[in-house]
Amino acid sequence: MGSGQELWKRAKSVIAGGNMLLSKRPEMFLPEFWPAYFSKAKGCRVWDLDNTEFIDMGFMSVGTNTLGYGHPEVDDAVRRTVDLGNMSTLNAPEEVALAERLIKMHPWSDMARFARTGGEANAIAIRIARAATGRDNVAICGYHGWHDWYLAANLGDSEKLAGHLLPGLNPNGVPHELAGSTIPFNYNDFDQLEQIVRTQNLAAIKMEVMRNHAPENNFLQRVRDLSRQFGVVLILDECTSGFRQEFGGLHKGFGIEPDMAVFGKALGNGYAATGVIGRRAIMEAAQNTFISSTFWTERIGSAAALATLDVMEREKSWEVITRTGEAVTRGWHAMAARHGISIKTSGLAALTSFAFEGPNGLAYKTLITQELLDKGYLAGTSFYASIAHTPDIIDDYFTALDSVFSLIAECENGRDVMGLLKGPVCHSGFKRLN
Known part of the structure; x- marks a missing residue:
């Protein structure tokens, strides 16, 4: 051993x-x-x-x-940040530069919020969507983290999320009052999603653009049209898929413009940097609720992300x-x-x-x-x-x-x-x- x-x-x-x-x-x-x-x-x-x-x-x-x-360039950017100081009473200017960079990369978006983990970023997106619409329920397709809002899908049936990456996720500790607030649907099953949208008064449809299989029968565009028809916020979770097949979100390659998108994992090349971008009318709802955390303001994550994007674009x-x-x-x-x-x-x-x-x-x-x-x-x-x-x-x-x-x-x-x-x-x- x-x-x-x-x-x-x-x-x-x-x-x-x-x-x-x-x-x-x-x-x-x-x-x-x-x-x-x-x-x-x-x-x-x-x-x-x-x-x-x-x-x-x-x-x-x-x-x-x-x-x-x-990677030497990313690590050098982090070392410079450490030398200058990672935290202070004032804000880090790099977070403004990172927001502008991501928005420029995704012209449909207007504003950003940052966090340090993918689960946090997904929870932020859900909170904003609920605040913007005044509704509670969410339809999901894919893996979106560990927070209560997501594991609520397994209340009453611990296998509902089994096909969304990990089986056996027990919702112990998640308030039973959240049962029915998160409804899973299967990728490429538009009829199933349409039934959920018509009956569940959704705040958001949250989904991965693609994980294991490609979209069929114009699935992504039909989801986009359906969400607009019913005033539902479409959130694309790009924590895993972002920056791997496109410079930015995978949705760019499919020609789909969501209301919000979530990024993580590759954004900082090993340093903690995640974010949410979205349309102004939706993102400004963040000011009507409370979303705040001390270490979301640390400097290393944003500095690493900016250096990572530079290397990605060049290479x-x-x-x-x-x-x-x-x-x-x-x-x-x-x-x-x-x-x-x-x-x-x-x-x-x-x-x-x-x-x-x-x-x-x-x-x-x-x-x-x-x-x-x-x-x-x-x-x-x-x-x-x-x-x-x-x-x-x-x-x-x-x-x-x-x-x-x-x-x-x-x-x-x-x-x-x-x-x-x-x-x-x-x-x-x-x-x-x-």
Whole structure:
């Protein structure tokens, strides 16, 4: 057992849930063997507490670092900010520059509000939409965080959000009076959404532009038209999709202009910076309610975001990571075909993933993580691309993956996959830790 696993055992006794993000729990990757903690990170390489070097062919810190870890220009901007001072009684001028930059990038918008996490930004957007419309109910499609307004969808049925990224999200602690205030709908199911809009007196439709599958039958434009018809605020959650296929929001590529959009993850390239932009008539409702937090005014996030946008624009990072993700997706299909394995791929090119068809899918995912960890990779069945993932790194990754697919092919022909695993199968969603 390495230093990281030893520390994780200690963490579970002093931190409820072990850490602050479900997606970084070792049990989500390789229970009992995942290195758990890092000592440093640069480019697409991560060193654990024992100074073992890995190439991150997985989540790249759950999608925050499209420019790679520790990009020098972004880090330099942060160092300058630290030298000048991060907080004071006065405001940071960078937040004005960031607001103007995002609004210029999205001409349909007029105003912005900033936070430091995606869940906060989504909660801000919902509060503003409710204040602007005087209504309470919200229709949602996608993953939008942990706050009460979102988990209220699972009150009375803890599986309503199961298809929106994570199954098993228990709404314990969410007031039962919120039951029925958040209504999920399925992506591309316009009839279902239309029925909700006609009967639920909605304040907002909040949805991801796209996660696993592309819109069909002009779905996004029909949603836009429906929301206008009923005076419902359309909020597009771009926390995950923003700056990956377009310079700005993914909605730009589909020609859809929402009433509000939410950005996070990639905006600060690893530094905490999230925001909401929207139309003036809606955003000004923020002044009719109370939305305020001390550390939303810190300077590092805005400074990092401005530097990140500069590098993105110069390098056309969204084009680079899209090409990289497309190459990886093609490689998975080719390798699966060569080994006679059936897989399905999904997601944006720069947020691509694959799944095995059949009952052993989760065990195969665990096997991939186990075997590639031994070969020096942090990997599973998802890949979040960065500009640090050069073609030679991708080629070496597929060389390493080939032997694992060979093992999986043997399992498909009768070998017991459980006999190949050194520990338990990884978790697929929320589970209470022992």
